[in-house]
Amino acid sequence: MIQLFHVYKTFSGDQQALVDITMEIEKGEFVYLAGASGAGKSTLLKLMFCALRPTRGQLLVNGRNVARLGTKAIAYLRRNIGVVFQDFKLLPRLTVEENVAIAREITGAPRRDIRRQTYSILKEVGLAHKLHQLPPRLSGGEQQRVAIARALVNEPQILLADEPTGNLDEERSAEIMGLLEQANNRGTTVVVATHDRNLLESANRRVITLEDGRVAER
Amino acid sequence: MMRRLFYFAGKGFRSVRDSPGISLLTAGTVGATLFVAGLYVMALQNLEGLALIWGRTATLTAYIDDAVPPEGREPLRARLEAFEQVEHAVLVSPIEALERFKARGASAAALVEGVSEEILPASIELQLEGGFADLTAVEKLALQTRELPGVTDVDYGQQELERLQTLLDLLRMGGLIAGILIAIATAFIVSNTIRLTVYARRDEIIILRLVGATNGFIRTPYLFEGLIWGLAGGGASALMMWLADVSLAPQISIAVANVVGGLNIHLFNLEVAGILVVAGVFLGVFGSGLAVGRFIDQETS
Numbered sequence: 001m002i003q004l005f006h007v008y009k010t011f012s013g014d015q016q017a018l019v020d021i022t023m024e025i026e027k028g029e030f031v032y033l034a035g036a037s038g039a040g041k042s043t044l045l046k047l048m049f050c051a052l053r054p055t056r057g058q059l060l061v062n063g064r065n066v067a068r069l070g071t072k073a074i075a076y077l078r079r080n081i082g083v084v085f086q087d088f089k090l091l092p093r094l095t096v097e098e099n100v101a102i103a104r105e106i107t108g109a110p111r112r113d114i115r116r117q118t119y120s121i122l123k124e125v126g127l128a129h130k131l132h133q134l135p136p137r138l139s140g141g142e143q144q145r146v147a148i149a150r151a152l153v154n155e156p157q158i159l160l161a162d163e164p165t166g167n168l169d170e171e172r173s174a175e176i177m178g179l180l181e182q183a184n185n186r187g188t189t190v191v192v193a194t195h196d197r198n199l200l201e202s203a204n205r206r207v208i209t210l211e212d213g214r215v216a217e218r
Numbered sequence: 219m220m221r222r223l224f225y226f227a228g229k230g231f232r233s234v235r236d237s238p239g240i241s242l243l244t245a246g247t248v249g250a251t252l253f254v255a256g257l258y259v260m261a262l263q264n265l266e267g268l269a270l271i272w273g274r275t276a277t278l279t280a281y282i283d284d285a286v287p288p289e290g291r292e293p294l295r296a297r298l299e300a301f302e303q304v305e306h307a308v309l310v311s312p313i314e315a316l317e318r319f320k321a322r323g324a325s326a327a328a329l330v331e332g333v334s335e336e337i338l339p340a341s342i343e344l345q346l347e348g349g350f351a352d353l354t355a356v357e358k359l360a361l362q363t364r365e366l367p368g369v370t371d372v373d374y375g376q377q378e379l380e381r382l383q384t385l386l387d388l389l390r391m392g393g394l395i396a397g398i399l400i401a402i403a404t405a406f407i408v409s410n411t412i413r414l415t416v417y418a419r420r421d422e423i424i425i426l427r428l429v430g431a432t433n434g435f436i437r438t439p440y441l442f443e444g445l446i447w448g449l450a451g452g453g454a455s456a457l458m459m460w461l462a463d464v465s466l467a468p469q470i471s472i473a474v475a476n477v478v479g480g481l482n483i484h485l486f487n488l489e490v491a492g493i494l495v496v497a498g499v500f501l502g503v504f505g506s507g508l509a510v511g512r513f514i515d516q517e518t519s
């Protein structure tokens with residue numbers, strides 16, 4: 001599903017965020033990206049949904065080399081990759097429903113379908129009663145769930161989540177991880193970046209650890 | 219397809235509604251500039267009207283050679299009247315010419331006191347058909363007249379007419395250049411104003427891109443927004459022209475009546491109104507496209 005061959009990412013000023021990364025994530029897999037702060041987890045995820053381009057190396061998503069895709073192709077690729085951002089990236093002036101619907105609207109789906117699908121996914125993450133709330137009025141955990149709903153509403157093949165349990169207590173974290181597991185059970189390939197040790201130990205999943213931008217697989 | 223269009227139009231409308239300040243500013247800029255441009259065009263049209271009236275009232279005088287005997291004057295007059303552009307040709311004998319000169323006033327009369335009519339040439343006054351705006355047509359007629367045997371000279375106020383024509387050409391040229399400059403400047407101002415709205419919504423644009431929106435999807439609502447602003451601004455300028463026409467034009471017409479009788483000043487017509495609205499739409503859409511284009515080409519990360 002996702003393959004990297006000798007991928008490098010260097011930021012301006014010789015800041016080497018990723019060095020010679022080679023890895024493969026299978027279709028339907030659930031993988032954790034671990035590593036200390038600054039190890040390069042977010043950078044790696046950004047490469048996967050083409051928010052950044054690799055400085056060097058090949059990156060294949062669904063068998064396609066995405067290193068040199070044009071803007072239009074990137075847009076279409078992203079509809080197939082749900083992303084839960086570290087900072088949620090919700091629009092504060094749109095309601096919960098509208099925030100989720102946006103991801104459907106851009107595909108040109110009929111309005112009625114959008115309403116139905118948006119409602120159904122929000123119900124799944126337990127926010128059916130907060131449809132018309134604005135994100136700033138929600139708790140951190142609720143915002144996280146809106147972000148997950150938006151990432152999943154297009155039924156993507158890949159779900160990328162960056163610190164989805166960032167600053168949530170254990171109970172809320174478990175709820176969130178449950179939602180990601182559910183998506184994975186339906187066949188979505190899931191990649192979760194985290195430095196939450198509890199999560200990694202309890203999950204019993206494959207873990208790819210980054211250290212200073214390099215893979216240190218155990 | 220229609221559904222998409224409605225979707226984008228709806229988004230455009232909503233963002234106009236949600237940012238009334240900036241919308242007013244943009245539409246106002248478009249409207250004010252187009253109003254100025256419209257006034258200019260109308261001023262030009264009125265001047266052309268002036269040239270037309272001037273041409274209509276103008277007579278062409280052909281002076282007859284002294285060698286032509288008095289009985290040879292009438293055939294000449296008849297030949298001139300036969301010209302297509304000539305409505306009337308009137309023979310003015312030296313005596314009549316002298317009388318006219320005396321009629322100008324006491325001092326003129328004193329000047330020619332005791333002068334024999336012999337010193338004034340006979341002439342033929344040509345009243346022109348229909349009227350003309352075009353100097354070249356008058357010039358052609360003057361040339362034809364001068365070539366007739368027996369005609370020594372032709373006078374049709376060429377200097378005045380030429381000056382008016384030159385002025386009109388200059389204004390037309392200036393108007394064209396000014397128009398182009400105004401269009402560029404307005405598109406630029408509009409695009410900068412729109413950039414404010416685009417900038418205010420940069421988070422939305424970034425998020426739209428991150429969830430997979432194409433540039434077209436992001437851009438189109440802004441184009442609709444520009445369309446709305448342009449329509450409003452162009453419409454407002456046309457409305458202002460109409461108001462100016464209703465309230466100011468009659469007064470101006472009266473004021474200039476002393477100088478040029480029969481000149482009706484107009485500050486509005488449907489053609490100009492249409493052009494203003496179309497220009498407004500063009501400016502709005504173009505300015506909007508320019509603004510988002512500059513923003514959209516940047517990288518997200």
Ligand SMILES: Nc1ncnc2c1ncn2[C@@H]1O[C@H](COP(=O)(O)OP(=O)(O)OP(=O)(O)O)[C@@H](O)[C@H]1O
Pocket residue numbers: 011012015016017035036037038039040041042043044195519
């Ligand atoms: N846009 C950027 N410009 C320059 N350097 C960057 C940029 N983004 C990331 N970096 C650097 O790349 C390295 C990896 O950053 P990254 O955000 O991937 O780390 P991370 O593993 O996600 O950390 P955290 O757990 O704190 O989120 C860091 O040293 C960071 O300073």
Ligand SMILES: [Mg+2]
Pocket residue numbers: 041042043086162
């Ligand atoms: Mg990070």
